[in-house]
Amino acid sequence: MNEDPYLDPIEELITTYNELNSSVIEELHEEPSPLEFMRFVAKNTPFVVRGGAASWKATQTWSPRFLAEHLGQEPVNVAVTPLGNADSPTLHEDGETLVFAKPWEEQQPFTDFLNYVIQQENDPSSLSQDAEVRYAQTQNDNLRDEYASLFSHVQPDIPFARIALQKPPEAINLWIGNWRSVTALHKDNYENIYVQILGQKHFVLLPPLCHPCVNERNLPPAHYKRTPDDNLKLEHEHGEADDDIPFATWDPDTPENSTTPYSKLARPVRVTLNPGDMLYLPALWYHKVSQSCLPEEGICVAVNYWYDMDFTGPLYPFSSFVRSVYKDK
Amino acid sequence: MNEDPYLDPIEELITTYNELNSSVIEELHEEPSPLEFMRFVAKNTPFVVRGGAASWKATQTWSPRFLAEHLGQEPVNVAVTPLGNADSPTLHEDGETLVFAKPWEEQQPFTDFLNYVIQQENDPSSLSQDAEVRYAQTQNDNLRDEYASLFSHVQPDIPFARIALQKPPEAINLWIGNWRSVTALHKDNYENIYVQILGQKHFVLLPPLCHPCVNERNLPPAHYKRTPDDNLKLEHEHGEADDDIPFATWDPDTPENSTTPYSKLARPVRVTLNPGDMLYLPALWYHKVSQSCLPEEGICVAVNYWYDMDFTGPLYPFSSFVRSVYKDK
Ligand SMILES: O=C(O)CCC(=O)C(=O)O
């Protein structure tokens, strides 16, 4: 352990953590018991269960054709962006202001949405170069709401998590998109169990104490709007500075850009989920998520379970403390 | 939660923790399952099990007479101090230097030790005013060593802790003393299960993030030595400054003395253990311990189980971080 008394406290924090923790994720091959799960929660450390959801009906039966037949022309909420950058730090057209870009949201008949996503993935030249990107990603418990007819194909909760955490999931979300959509590095106040159904998701993970690495900045919120001539225009939300959204602007995949003096200390944990794999993403961990589709499918589908985190104990106060010490520097 | 951006980060840390956590300890009335225990470990939060060890043979059968008959004149290690201040910050005779006072240790026949402790508790006027204080408190796994003949009267480990933590206890310690011995506020790198057998122990507890409250200072080590004329003399250990022992000097029972600007923010958790009670004292928590004896017994006896703490996860790096931010100020 690093005992150099002249080391900067934040540098010491991150290097001590790195010395004591592996940046290679632990792999299980069957679901943990509630007790085994709780040991990971206790150390706020991710793991992946390879094939943990392999026998779910969703994993066994969902395909683009199955979903199209099942949902037909039902209207679904779709996030539309020019670059697959929903909820991402984005340079405004003025070329100067970095804003937090919210997607344009609209209802589309499911099969129209699905066919578009597949066409863009598998036959991009059939679309114009700057064709929009669509992602079903509402994060509002949509699998028990607009996609409720599919809900019986997945588990109603994750038993090991429900028993260990003593609560039902707060939200169960379905995600459908293609490689063009990337979810920018961010964190949530949830214990997250993320289950891959079709295609792959690639997670880049950083523990909460890496806050000083991610160059959080207060970004003015903006949202895309579909114009009458069918373009997407990024519009500022004219609010107070108070409405600014604190958001990570460092990207571990382009580590030379938008750095802080601490970014180089980050040791991201990387894991790719295949169909049937299950990831435990601990509360307050930063995660960036990208995706790959199989050519015969052309879509990437996943389901995740959010359990409210426990705000008692030291994790939340300690994480906020790192943030305020960093801000204070 | 406190969102004042101008609050000092350390002040914000402690007040946020206080807002989210109770300073009244949780009371159980039967032993937790390994999973229930792990939930407390996960939030690094103490609890007490009233009567958790009520049926142990030790709780049921130990008494001063029983122990005297059982151990007879066997030699045992005894910590001897003038004031019951083994391992405590103590003002040196020069009246200026605060030192870390280690006890004089010697072997005594068990019944001599026991009778002395009881006499001092129950009939102090029969001893001289400045009579020494004796405490069996070696903390070196003594219940599996010098007191091994008593070991079968207690549980060989704490099943819920062994199963949850996946390890046997590193040390099992027996403590025998009277009200004159007080263990000064300190912390250990152990998950601690503390079981009361005779008399009472009074714990004052502070979470690891209270480091800035406890006024840790680097104290030169000193030890008591028995002089030829049977007095106890405190001798400096002449070593390097490197040998100084970082130790809490603030005492939550005299909160006006030896303060830091943060001491007033501390919200100590207080709990008294009665015979058969079991305390979970989480790793890195500060604890001060005093004791009371029943008049018909005149001794206070307890047993504790130390399990190595887990250095992975954020607790250890975060706790060290608080320390270095405080030192840096
Ligand atoms: O799958 C994604 O694109 C992002 C997932 C995510 O951010 C989450 O599960 O919290």
Ligand SMILES: O=C(O)CCC(=O)C(=O)O
């Ligand atoms: O019982 C005592 O005097 C002190 C106990 C203690 O410090 C411990 O169990 O770690």
